[in-house]
Amino acid sequence: MSKHRVWVYGGNVNTDVIFPGKYTYTLKTPEEIAAHALEDLDPSFAGQAQPGDVIVAGCNWGCGSSREQGVTALKYAGVRAIIAESFGGLYYRNCINQGVLPVICTGLLKRVRSGDEIELDVDNATLQVSGQRFAFARLSPSVQAILDAGGLLPMLQRRFSA
Amino acid sequence: MSGYTFAEKALARAAGIAAARAGDILDVAPDVMFSHDNTAAIRRIFEQIGAPGIRYPERTLFTLDHAVPAPTTQHAQNHAEIRAWAAAQDIRWFEVGRGICHQVISEEALVLPAETILGSDSHTTHFGWLGAFGMGVGRTEMAALWATGQLWLRVPEALQITLTGRLQPGVTAKDSALRIIGDLGMSGGEYRSVEFVGDGVASLSVDQRPVLTNMMAEFGAMNAYMPPDQIVFDYLEARRTREYTPLYPDSDASYNQRYTLDLSALEAQIALPHQPDNVAPLSAAVGQPVQQAFLGTCTNGRYEDLAAAADVLRGRHVATRMIVIPASAEVMRRAAETGVLATLIEAGAAINTPGCGPCMGNHMGIPAPNETTISSGSRNFRGRMGTADAPVYLANPYVVAASAVAGCIADPREFLA
Numbered sequence: 001m002s003k004h005r006v007w008v009y010g011g012n013v014n015t016d017v018i019f020p021g022k023y024t025y026t027l028k029t030p031e032e033i034a035a036h037a038l039e040d041l042d043p044s045f046a047g048q049a050q051p052g053d054v055i056v057a058g059c060n061w062g063c064g065s066s067r068e069q070g071v072t073a074l075k076y077a078g079v080r081a082i083i084a085e086s087f088g089g090l091y092y093r094n095c096i097n098q099g100v101l102p103v104i105c106t107g108l109l110k111r112v113r114s115g116d117e118i119e120l121d122v123d124n125a126t127l128q129v130s131g132q133r134f135a136f137a138r139l140s141p142s143v144q145a146i147l148d149a150g151g152l153l154p155m156l157q158r159r160f161s162a
Numbered sequence: 163m164s165g166y167t168f169a170e171k172a173l174a175r176a177a178g179i180a181a182a183r184a185g186d187i188l189d190v191a192p193d194v195m196f197s198h199d200n201t202a203a204i205r206r207i208f209e210q211i212g213a214p215g216i217r218y219p220e221r222t223l224f225t226l227d228h229a230v231p232a233p234t235t236q237h238a239q240n241h242a243e244i245r246a247w248a249a250a251q252d253i254r255w256f257e258v259g260r261g262i263c264h265q266v267i268s269e270e271a272l273v274l275p276a277e278t279i280l281g282s283d284s285h286t287t288h289f290g291w292l293g294a295f296g297m298g299v300g301r302t303e304m305a306a307l308w309a310t311g312q313l314w315l316r317v318p319e320a321l322q323i324t325l326t327g328r329l330q331p332g333v334t335a336k337d338s339a340l341r342i343i344g345d346l347g348m349s350g351g352e353y354r355s356v357e358f359v360g361d362g363v364a365s366l367s368v369d370q371r372p373v374l375t376n377m378m379a380e381f382g383a384m385n386a387y388m389p390p391d392q393i394v395f396d397y398l399e400a401r402r403t404r405e406y407t408p409l410y411p412d413s414d415a416s417y418n419q420r421y422t423l424d425l426s427a428l429e430a431q432i433a434l435p436h437q438p439d440n441v442a443p444l445s446a447a448v449g450q451p452v453q454q455a456f457l458g459t460c461t462n463g464r465y466e467d468l469a470a471a472a473d474v475l476r477g478r479h480v481a482t483r484m485i486v487i488p489a490s491a492e493v494m495r496r497a498a499e500t501g502v503l504a505t506l507i508e509a510g511a512a513i514n515t516p517g518c519g520p521c522m523g524n525h526m527g528i529p530a531p532n533e534t535t536i537s538s539g540s541r542n543f544r545g546r547m548g549t550a551d552a553p554v555y556l557a558n559p560y561v562v563a564a565s566a567v568a569g570c571i572a573d574p575r576e577f578l579a
């Protein structure tokens with residue numbers, strides 16, 4: 001069980017507003033990338049996000065371009081999990097491969113506001129906000145293992161150095 | 163309980179399990195993994211993994227196609243690194259000039275019906291035309307595939323598209339792809355398996371079918387699929403080196419959306435700048451001046467595409483420059499044998515080495531600022547062809563050729579009469 005501060009956004013948030021395309025070839029370090037996270041959606045986010053924060057959003061989070069920086073930006077801004085009603089498919093893969101927990105959960109969006117605190121219990125696949133519990137689907141053990149390792153690259157590094 | 167979609171069946175097969183359902187997460191071992199000019203960049207990620215070598219060299223392929231022949235010293239160096247890596251790992255690869263990855267792998271029958279192919283290229287949806295499961299992956303994912311031969315995948319939900327009827331003269335599979343994307347939007351595929359069905363599929367030739375499965379990348383699909391029939395089996399027969407058993411979705415499979423397109427009623431379409439779902443009937447753009455016509459790409463650089471252009475250009479001369487890049491050496495050879503190539507050259511078209519050419523702005527046809535291109539390719543995002551303020555229109559090969567003759571976007575019907 002862990003506690004997290006919430007940032008709430010709507011539906012169909014695309015990767016261009018999560019990390020603008022104009023920076024894709026010029027910004028290389030994760031810290032530089034994180035400084036522009038959500039720039040065109042919520043200019044306050046990058047300056048105020050704290051390690052451990054989570055995002056709660058509507059449907060189709062991360063639709064559009066496949067750019068991996070859409071996850072990198074949030075990860076290095078401190079985001080541990082993204083809880084959405086649904087995800088763009090490539091974005092969902094990128095989350096797992098970079099070690100950011102994607103949670104598919106309906107009904108939560110209406111119950112939270114930015115700044116609220118949420119309790120996340122990954123082991124039991126539930127979350128709780130203002131006394132209300134929500135269950136979500138567990139990741140398959142093989143995918144959970146990628147997340148636990150911090151992403152696909154670190155997982156493979158460990159496997160091959162063992 | 164409902165039956166299974168193609169994607170459910172194909173991914174269960176690739177994971178070596180009896181059955182799978184949409185939403186399941188599987189470790190999938192693809193039959194084929196390929197990369198192209200991005201192979202050297204993938205190698206750099208692969209080296210961080212620390213794996214001893216490529217796990218299944220016999221399932222791995224490289225092509226050189228995205229910037230060929232090398233336009234700069236950097237590209238040449240990139241190609242040199244890939245050749246050396248292929249030699250060191252004993253990987254089959256295709257040299258500059260053989261053609262675009264999706265076309266070459268199809269021609270060589272290196273993937274077969276029911277098989278799974280993962281490529282570090284978003285248009286890997288292409289291989290659905292053969293009844294295979296084709297999906298694009300990222301560079302880190304390809305490095306992981308080299309290391310382990312496996313990748314985790316979530317079995318997608320599915321969208322069924324029924325094609326009925328038969329295309330009118332001058333209208334092609336490209337127009338049907340544009341119409342679907344125009345109707346349902348660039349993310350209409352929602353990372354699902356797009357499964358085609360209907361008598362309209364059977365009416366399409368081996369050169370037309372891949373246009374649709376290829377362009378489903380612009381629709382946000384995870385993969386695309388067409389049920390393989392005798393036309394596909396005949397195509398593969400003389401080319402393949404292993405056996406296969408085709409896979410078909412069950413008639414009671416569950417699709418979360420259905421869409422029907424009547425090919426007989428379809429007119430020529432055009433994607434206006436700067437998005438492939440900004441689609442209108444061709445008439446909306448007729449008269450728009452163009453400075454360049456480009457015929458090629460994995461979407462529309464096959465023999466029938468060149469022959470369609472030749473039908474328009476026979477006995478005529480282009481009014482604006484026209485770049486023709488066959489999708490493969492095989493396409494080019496056939497066009498030479500039948501006289502299609504001669505017709506194009508006599509009409510004033512410039513023929514280039516098989517490969518991607520200017521499709522993603524590498525070389526061989528970059529527009530100047532403010533120049534307009536009519537292209538047979540699949541993407542017209544701002545800057546896609548290498549220059550930001552250079553609008554690109556997407557259309558079928560007849561329209562590209564007619565526009566080259568007219569110097570402005572033109573309806574090919576007046577040239578086909």
Ligand code: SF4
Pocket residue numbers: 228262263283285459460461517518521522539540
């Ligand atoms: S022709 Fe264009 S779309 Fe096709 S693989 Fe090459 S760059 Fe990509």
